[in-house]
Amino acid sequence: MAYQRVAIVGAGITKFVRRAQETGKELAFQAAKMALDSCGLTMKDIECVSLGTAPDAFDGVHMKGEYLSDGSGGWRKPYMRHFVGGGTGVFAPIHGWFHVASGMFDTCLVVCSEKMSSCHPHPQGAFKTIFDHTTEQPLNPTLIWIFALEMNRYMQTYGITKEEIALVSVKNKKNAMDHPSAQLPMEITVEDVLNSEVLAWPVNRLDISPASDGAAAIVLASEHVAKRITDKPVWIDGVGWNLDTAYWATRDLAYPRYVEKAARMAYEMAGIKEPQKEIEIAEPYDPFDYKELHHMEGLLLADRGKAVEMLLDGKTQRDGDRPMCPSGGALGVGNPIAATGLMKVIEIFLQLRGEAGKRQVPGNPRCGLAQAWGDLMQVGTVVVLRR
């Protein structure tokens, strides 16, 4: 049995900021309204709603999906929240895809809202309780420590330097100068990154994306409905997701095998045989600068240990051969976890439609990819889009 083909027909993103005046519900409402307005639809046209949002501990609200339901447009509709940690933002369109591809619905509103600023003194506090309560929490680890371990392992394995990795941060923060939602658009240098405060070596402050409030939304439609809504649908041609073991200390952190598994699943569905040739533009998840390179390798967009060469050659610049994070990514636009992933999907949507404005990459790309990652360095979520 063949599934219904699913298109993205509309999108909206709020501004990403450190501390929004709006509640999470209001952010969700704003993004949902922008997405609906962008394709001339109203809630009457929407048959179901899918919500993505990261841990409840950010907002301090139990059953956060229930709390956000009215702001997200879920009122008296089939409404469901899904959750794959930090990978949630790119899983959101995948979850929406099931709704429509299964034939059960023809339209789906996908909303991702995140309000991290409610968590005092800093949202990093919420991450203290992600570790195993028996074997890890007694060591009192923070999230940044384990990424320091991973970054160090990646650098050691392939002989990559901090100076090289800092170039990702420089590139993405500069790209964000052209993004209207951006929280941290900056023109900085490698020296600035290296001289910023050390948080947990080798991670410096400018190696990390900020904590943010923000929301994003897209509208999905089945093929026959999409063609009535827009003459520029962007098709979800491949979806993939994968979860590795929670026992992260037993894994080689140099390579994200779960990202590769997720990518292969999406490529197989999209009929992509040679990702390095066929994926023209990508938004790999970049909460830390090294992660962009790490994920390019997991996505098979670069050979192992070689992503840094593409970076040094300028290939991953917006005007390069293989633009990576042309939006400015999590490092530049900001990182309201679930909303970031969906922002990345929206960037590919806009780029493929040729509507990315000052951020538009040259060459009229036809095929792009967005990816997010999360949990204990454990989840990969991948979406392949084509126009």
Add this chain to the structure above:
Amino acid sequence: MRERVAIAGVGYTAFTSVSPGVSYREMTYEAAVKAYEEAGIEPKDVDSFVCTSEDFLEGYSISDEYCNDQLGAVLKPVQTIPGDFMHSLAVGVMHILTGKFDIVVVQALSKASNMKTIPEMINFALDPVLNRPLDVTPYAIAGLEMNRFLEEGRATREQCAAVVVKNKANALLNPLAGYGASITVDHVLESEPVAEPVRLLDIAPYADGAVVMVICSERLAPSLTDRPVWITGIGWSTDTPTLESRDWVDAVAVRLAGDMAYRMAGIKCPAKEVDLAEVNDEISFKELQHLEALRLFEEGTAGKATEDGRTSLEGTLPVNPSGGGLGVGHLFECSGAQKVLELVLQLRGEAGARQVAGAGVGVAQAWRGIPSTSAAVAVLCAD
């Protein structure tokens, strides 16, 4: 005609008030092994896994990190639903209906005995600005709603108590149930007041347990099981989260979810076509409210039907033959799983002393509990 989805294997632990000997991981493992054995599969045969968890209930942020090892689902497509098991079941059904997935595993768990401050935690589900500062017990919300239900003349206080009597009696026949008892209406009415008119025995006590199910496409079903139970309809819905603007009499989300599931299953007249039901009875009156929302009884008649024994095991429409939440225990996000499990056992004719005669079509309904307005409904059929 849409393809049907089969439940090909079920695995479960007993539902108990405490489970000190096993961790939450071991509980899921026990259920998973049983489910896989029943369907004759290995985890490697599974195309995707759908787990169910809520961070605050599990005691973790990003609790989905800890769902896959004990399912044998490492490096597999695994996702989590912060909802009821029946929401996860709906996701599994959607996966299979895309035609890209043939075998999906759905899991839910309750380790309520690990939670030390359940009412305080439930208060964290209230609006942080408008409602939470009132700092009332969450059962006050149930009390307000029950009061309204009674005031509108939809049932009598005694009829609500009769639900408790029936369900706890049914649970005595269910070896999995933790809270079976032989009591009378007076026992309920004279039990300790919690939030008038809700009394202690009106409330489903908390329980631990895990359920794992293997579901598959119609095409593959014959190779996994010779006693499939078919999911012919599934629906879900959410009303407003706002206390101030919700409907305090009717379970609107249950009505919408039920209608969606009936439409998919091609059921025109539920009261005639459904043989038995497992509905949410977290508070006694909710069973009556939910039965009416599901169109199994006319408005204001479910209470009388209960009093008359029409929803008993021998009645015309047995309701909560398992003992329901009141008899089995409130299992949080695993609540719907226990209901679907009971229907599977009943429709296969494996329910032992509580077997309902002639069970062919069953309806299971979940509600996400106080203070939510989210519900899910499934229609299940015997082969």
